[in-house]
Every structure is written in C-alpha cells, then in structure tokens.
Amino acid sequence: MDTRFTDEELAFQTEVRQFFADTxxxxxRGRLEGVEAxxxxxxxxxxxxxxxxxxxxxxxxxxxxxxxxxxxxxxxFIFNAERGKAGAPAPIPFGVTMVAPVIYTYxxxxxxxxxxxxxxxxxxxWCQGYSESGAGSDLASLxxxxxxxxxxxxxxxxxxxxxxxQAADWIFCLVRTDNSGRKQDGISFLLIDMTTPGVTxxxxxxxxxxxxxxxxxxxxxxxxxxxRIGEEGKGWxxxxxxxxxxxxxxxxxxxxxxxxxxxxxxxRAEVNGGHSLLDDAVFARRLAEVEIDLMALExxxxxxxxxAAEGGVPGPESSLLKLQGTTIQQTIQELRMxxxxxxxxxxxxxxxxxxxxxxxxxxxQKLYFRxxxxxxxxxxxxxxxxxxxxxVLGL
Amino acid sequence: xxxxxxxxxxxxxxxxxxxxxxxxxxxQRNATVALEHGFSLDHWQQFxxxxxxxxxxxxxxxxxxxxxxxxxxxxxxxxxxxVSEPFLPTVxxxxxxxxxGASEDVKNALIPQIVAGELQGAFAFxxxxxxxxxxxxxxxxxxxGVNWVINGEKVVVLNGGAAQKLLVLARSxxxxxxxxxxxxxxxxxxxxxxxxxxxxxTDGREAANITFNNVTAEAVIGGLGEGYGLTxxxxxxxLLAVAADxxxxxxxxxxxxxxxxxxxxxxxxxxxxxxxxxxxxxDMFAAxxxxxxxxxxxxxxxxxxxxxxxRSLLALKFMVGxxxxxxxxxxIQMHGGMGMTExxxxxxxxxxxxxxNTLFGDADHQQQRFSALVSEAG
Numbered sequence: 001m002d003t004r005f006t007d008e009e010l011a012f013q014t015e016v017r018q019f020f021a022d023t024x025x026x027x028x029r030g031r032l033e034g035v036e037a038x039x040x041x042x043x044x045x046x047x048x049x050x051x052x053x054x055x056x057x058x059x060x061x062x063x064x065x066x067x068x069x070x071x072x073x074x075x076x077f078i079f080n081a082e083r084g085k086a087g088a089p090a091p092i093p094f095g096v097t098m099v100a101p102v103i104y105t106y107x108x109x110x111x112x113x114x115x116x117x118x119x120x121x122x123x124x125x126w127c128q129g130y131s132e133s134g135a136g137s138d139l140a141s142l143x144x145x146x147x148x149x150x151x152x153x154x155x156x157x158x159x160x161x162x163x164x165x166q167a168a169d170w171i172f173c174l175v176r177t178d179n180s181g182r183k184q185d186g187i188s189f190l191l192i193d194m195t196t197p198g199v200t201x202x203x204x205x206x207x208x209x210x211x212x213x214x215x216x217x218x219x220x221x222x223x224x225x226x227x228r229i230g231e232e233g234k235g236w237x238x239x240x241x242x243x244x245x246x247x248x249x250x251x252x253x254x255x256x257x258x259x260x261x262x263x264x265x266x267x268r269a270e271v272n273g274g275h276s277l278l279d280d281a282v283f284a285r286r287l288a289e290v291e292i293d294l295m296a297l298e299x300x301x302x303x304x305x306x307x308a309a310e311g312g313v314p315g316p317e318s319s320l321l322k323l324q325g326t327t328i329q330q331t332i333q334e335l336r337m338x339x340x341x342x343x344x345x346x347x348x349x350x351x352x353x354x355x356x357x358x359x360x361x362x363x364x365q366k367l368y369f370r371x372x373x374x375x376x377x378x379x380x381x382x383x384x385x386x387x388x389x390x391x392v393l394g395l
Numbered sequence: 396x397x398x399x400x401x402x403x404x405x406x407x408x409x410x411x412x413x414x415x416x417x418x419x420x421x422x423q424r425n426a427t428v429a430l431e432h433g434f435s436l437d438h439w440q441q442f443x444x445x446x447x448x449x450x451x452x453x454x455x456x457x458x459x460x461x462x463x464x465x466x467x468x469x470x471x472x473x474x475x476x477x478v479s480e481p482f483l484p485t486v487x488x489x490x491x492x493x494x495x496g497a498s499e500d501v502k503n504a505l506i507p508q509i510v511a512g513e514l515q516g517a518f519a520f521x522x523x524x525x526x527x528x529x530x531x532x533x534x535x536x537x538x539x540g541v542n543w544v545i546n547g548e549k550v551v552v553l554n555g556g557a558a559q560k561l562l563v564l565a566r567s568x569x570x571x572x573x574x575x576x577x578x579x580x581x582x583x584x585x586x587x588x589x590x591x592x593x594x595x596x597t598d599g600r601e602a603a604n605i606t607f608n609n610v611t612a613e614a615v616i617g618g619l620g621e622g623y624g625l626t627x628x629x630x631x632x633x634l635l636a637v638a639a640d641x642x643x644x645x646x647x648x649x650x651x652x653x654x655x656x657x658x659x660x661x662x663x664x665x666x667x668x669x670x671x672x673x674x675x676x677x678d679m680f681a682a683x684x685x686x687x688x689x690x691x692x693x694x695x696x697x698x699x700x701x702x703x704x705x706r707s708l709l710a711l712k713f714m715v716g717x718x719x720x721x722x723x724x725x726x727i728q729m730h731g732g733m734g735m736t737e738x739x740x741x742x743x744x745x746x747x748x749x750x751x752n753t754l755f756g757d758a759d760h761q762q763q764r765f766s767a768l769v770s771e772a773g
Contacts, residue, residue, distance in 0.1 A: 001397065001398055001399065001400065001404075001464050001691065001694065001695060001698070002396065002397060002695060002698070002699070003396050003692075003695040003696075003699070004396075004695075004699050004701075005396075073396070074396045077396075264769075264770075268770075278770055279770075281763075284762075284763075284766040284770075285762055285766070287766070288713070288762045288765050288766045288769070289762070291710075291765075291769065292689070292710040292713055292714060292762075292765070293685065295689060295692060295706075295707065295710050296684075296685040296686075296688040296689045296692075296710075296714065297685075297688070298688075298692075299688035299689065299691055299692045300684060300685070300688040302396065302398075303398055303688060303691065306396060306397055306398050307398075310397075317684045317687075317688075320680075320681050320684055323681070324681065324685075382674070385673065385674045385677045385678075386670070386673065386674075388677045388680070389673035389674070389676060389677050392680070393653055393673075393676055393677065393680060394653075394657070395653075395656060395657070395667040395668070395673050395676065
C-alpha cells in the first residue's frame, strides 16, 4: 500500500507540468477559460487539441499502434491531474474518448485508417446519436430505423439531446436494423456523415442559455454499409463495452479540484457582514463536505485505476465514479452560485461584467444550469443506482 | 502506486479474521463483554501469543516494528468482528505514548510487559469540561521535591477499569486551555489517592472516571511541557485506527443488511426487489467506499510522511462520523422491527459506529479543524 511516485514518475510530472505551462499561452488560456459555456467551443478547442496532438498527447489512453502512449496508470493519473491543475480541459470526448475505442476495437483495418488519424488531428468532429424522444433511460427501446438496400442503409428517424451536433462532421449512431427479437439484439452501430442528404440538425433551447443540444433528423439518409462498425445487430454490445472507457474519465476529479480551489478564492474575497464568506461556519461546512467527498473520490478513482492496471476487472467501487463525480460537480456549481449571491440571479447580457462587479457570475450561472444535465446524461443517477444495485450488490 | 497488502500484512489479516470467526459469533461476543471489564483475558493472551500486541513497537523492546498499515489491517478485522479487547487503549494509546516519549528505562520496563500480554494500560486525557479540546485541562501536576503530585479528575478513560498503569495528561504550568504547559505522567492505577469508577459504554466496552487526590507520579513521559505534542502524534495514529475499526464495522453491517434484503420477504417477494430500498442500499455502499478511499488515502500519506497526511486524517474522521451514522441508521431501518432487537447484532454495530464517531472528536469537530487547516494553507 503505497501511493508515492517514483523518481521517473516525478520527472514525468515535471515534463507534463512544463508542457502545459508552455502550451497554454496567455491568449489560449483566455479562450479556454469557461470554454464549456462558450459559443465558440470548437474554435477554442481546435487550436488546443492540435497542440496536444503535436506532442502525441491527444489520446494517451489509446493503444500505442493507433497513436496512444505506453503509460503506466500512475502516468495517466499524473497527466490528468496536471492538466486539470493547469486549467486545461479534456479534449471534446465524442471522437477521441467515445467513438474511437469502438472503432479501434471492433472496426475494420480500412475504418481504422480512415477515421482514427482524423480524430487525432481534430480534422473530424463527432457527436453521439444514442437517445431518442422515446428512448432515454430505456435506451434499448430506440426506434431510429436503418433498412438495408444493397450496399446502403436507408436511415429514418431522429436522435435527441445531441450535444455538439451543430459543429460535428460525423455522428455515431445506434440504429435499429431488426425488430423481430429481443430489443437489444436488433441494434447496429453506424457512422453517418453529417453532410449526407436527408440529415438535418435543429437546435434545442436550454435553460442554461448555451447552445449545445440538438435534434438530429434522418429522412431517407443513405449510408454506405461500409460505415457499420462490426456485425449487424451487435451495436448494443459495442456501445456497452464503450462505457468502460468512459468510466475512467467521467469522474472529472482534476477539473473539480481546480473548480473547488477557484471557488475557495471567490468565497475568500466575498464579504458578508464584515467577514469573508470563508469564515462563515455554514458555508465552511458545505465547502468542507464537498472537498472531503472529492478527496474520497480521487482515491476511489485511483483504486479503480490500480486494479485495472493489474489486469483485474474494475472493482465494484467503479460503478460509483459517475454518480459521485457528477454530484460533486453539481455541488461546486451550486456553491459558486451562492457565492455570487444576487448577481447569480441577474439575467446576463444586460450589464457588462465590470458593471456587475462579479465577473464570475455569468459563467457560474450558465454552468450551474448546464450542470443539471450531468445527473441525467450518460445514465441518470437513478439508472446508475439501479445498475449498481443489480450488478454490484446482486439485488 | 498500489493498494495491495504485503504478504506479511495479509497473514496478519487472515489470522485476525480466523480468530474472529472462531471466537466472536454474536452469542460468544455477548458472553465476552459480560465478563469483568468487558473482555476476555484468555483472548488477550492469545493476542500476545499471536504477536499482535507487539505490532507497533520497536524490535529492541520485543516489538514487530509495524507501521500504520499493519495497525489498519488489525483494527479493520476487530471492527468487523466487534472485538471488545482493549487493543486501542493498551497498545495504541498507552503503548503508543510510551513509544513516542518514554525514556529507555521506562520503555524497557513496560513495553515487553505489554507485548507479553501482562500489562493493561489506559490514557487519561479527557475532563468533564474539555469535550473534544484536548488542551482543555484542569488536572494539575505540582512539583514536590523530586516528585510530581497530581490532582484532578479524568473522564471516559477507555479501559480505565482494567488498567494497571495510567498515563495522565496534566497541567504542569499555564492556563486551562494552553497547549503549552501540558505534561504526561505515568501513574500506578493502585497508587494512593487514585479512585476509579468504572462503567460500560453502549456497546459493552468499559471506561472509567478517575480522580487523582495528591497522587505521586512514577515518571514524567517525554519532557515537561511536551504532553500536548506527544498526545497529538499518538491521537493521529489512533484516529486512523478508530477509522479502520469503523470501516470494518460498516462493511460487516452493510453485508448483513444486504443479506437481509435478499432473504426477507414481504408482499410476496424479497424486499431487496423494491427500488426504494435498492437505492438506499447503494447509498450505504457508497458511504462505505468513501470511508475506505479516505482511509487508504490517510494511511498512505501517514506511512510516507506526506504533507497531506493531516488533511486526509481529518477528512477521514469526518467521513467516519457521517458515513457511520448513515449506515447505522439505515441498517436498523432496513431490518425493520428486527433491527430494534438484541437478537441481531445490528444494534451492536450501530453502537460501535457511534462510539467511533465521538472518539477523539466527532464529525462536526473534525470538519471545523479541517476547514481551519485548509483555509490557513490558502
């Protein structure tokens, strides 16, 4: 039982720290600050992701043969921790974290060669077409249909809650290719070019005032059969195996640590009745509780990584990463709103930040409302608990 | 980076688990805590023979030279089995203070006796008014020639009834809450002027209130005025031990509750099939995993002498209180009426967890220390 870094790992830590210090110049840092709430997400991220790729660090978790790094789990941990500390976001996940592992695990040689390098270099941007209006938590009941005609599938139906579709070049979809058997068995995994005739995107207005969600409609969209990953009818299995990859980054410990440190400084500067908000016993209690939860989550994640590194199946604690990670993110967002006080409730855009005097209030508000989604997407909290009860506790 | 136990640590864990299995079925436990002082001297001798009493001590004094991980492993199994023998007060507190501060002569005289299972000790530091503030000490020590003479009262002294020797935190100078001016004195429990009133804690373990009326101490442990520093160090290790004990209790109670959900039938089906109960059971599981993660964090930090050690310890002890209360309360609730009875060990686990919360400062107290520490560090 030992969490000390070796000399080699400490040297690696220095290298990563230096890289982010050099890479995030003043200008890029400015653009990435609050990037999740920015309408120019893609532009800001493109430059940053290409700098990562130039160093070979766009996708360190991929197998080496496709451009990943042969890192130990300590190195992955160090990389993410330093990235978070530097205030650098993780790359937009839909390509590099979500679809790429399915492509390199189940795709053909041609598919790998065609898609993976373009993901690494951020030439193609991806979005995820899973949910439908009638298939949310019960994803397997999806109905978006792909009918085989010769070398093509004809796709009809629509996908909903599609983040980033407005800027994406490609969408990876779960589509129904068979309706005859068990609902999980008739699903296939299809990659669809967003410029295909019959594919249209319509925005969904959301309570956070950020444009990130869409509906994607397919009206007789013709998709080459070559764009199917793996076997027809196995899409559900592929998508489920992908969740394992998602899990290891989904807790967002490094981001929460940074957000918490910022929150502390905002609270320290905020004066209430002549005292810093940080000295308010009730506020201090809430802040301490979330910090302690985060300290626990950080080690839960390390425990999961350590057992994965030893080739073991991730322990039962892994099922908690998403649930607890998003709870912590939401608590931090909530506290940031409370620090902003009245200013958290002003409709932004009418006054400039300098007039308001609380220049963090705008982003605090947007991220608070946007953050409500994190306990809904990727399997809602309730679904996470169902899954844990069934698969971990055997209930 | 790894979270594995060494081969030696696994052996210790196995041997404690085996002892618990052979000697600590619930009815056996009830018989044990019903004994004088709430534990079995036979068990204590077995502990000595198995080498457990030697774990934290230096080889020169007959010890095993173990570290925080070894202590954690033992205490976790003790908690799992609701073991009532006074390992914490005699070995970790009394022995720990001797190890940290006593002269070679005193160590040579007493530590081998602890290791052999011949000596019971206790640490008398709390007072009626002190609540969780260790430095709030009214008990006075005054010099009388070459001797020190103690006057005052100590409360909730764990193992105070069985202890043959006491370590007493007393004020040799300074005002009531000064951290300076506190010293540790070795006192014979049978010395003239020592009067002890024993009683049981809710879970059957024994404590005592002890008055000192012009009691001559046998020795000063550590230098004069070093009492607070020594106590802090040893209490830090004790926090870790109590947390490990609590984790073992949480794991065991969760396992029992889960088993109950799978076997108890109502409305024609297992009650574990109800989503309302499933989600609550997941929350209990999560509370336990959080405690485990913070325990590993703290034990690794302490073992490495890491600067994060204190923050991790305080976070851990906070979580012990918070998670323990949740798991305890829910454990009773999920067992329904049966959770209210003495027929099942559920209540005993809950009591163990509630005692763990108060020992060396409860969750609220630790949170305040945590907030102060973090705010200071900026």
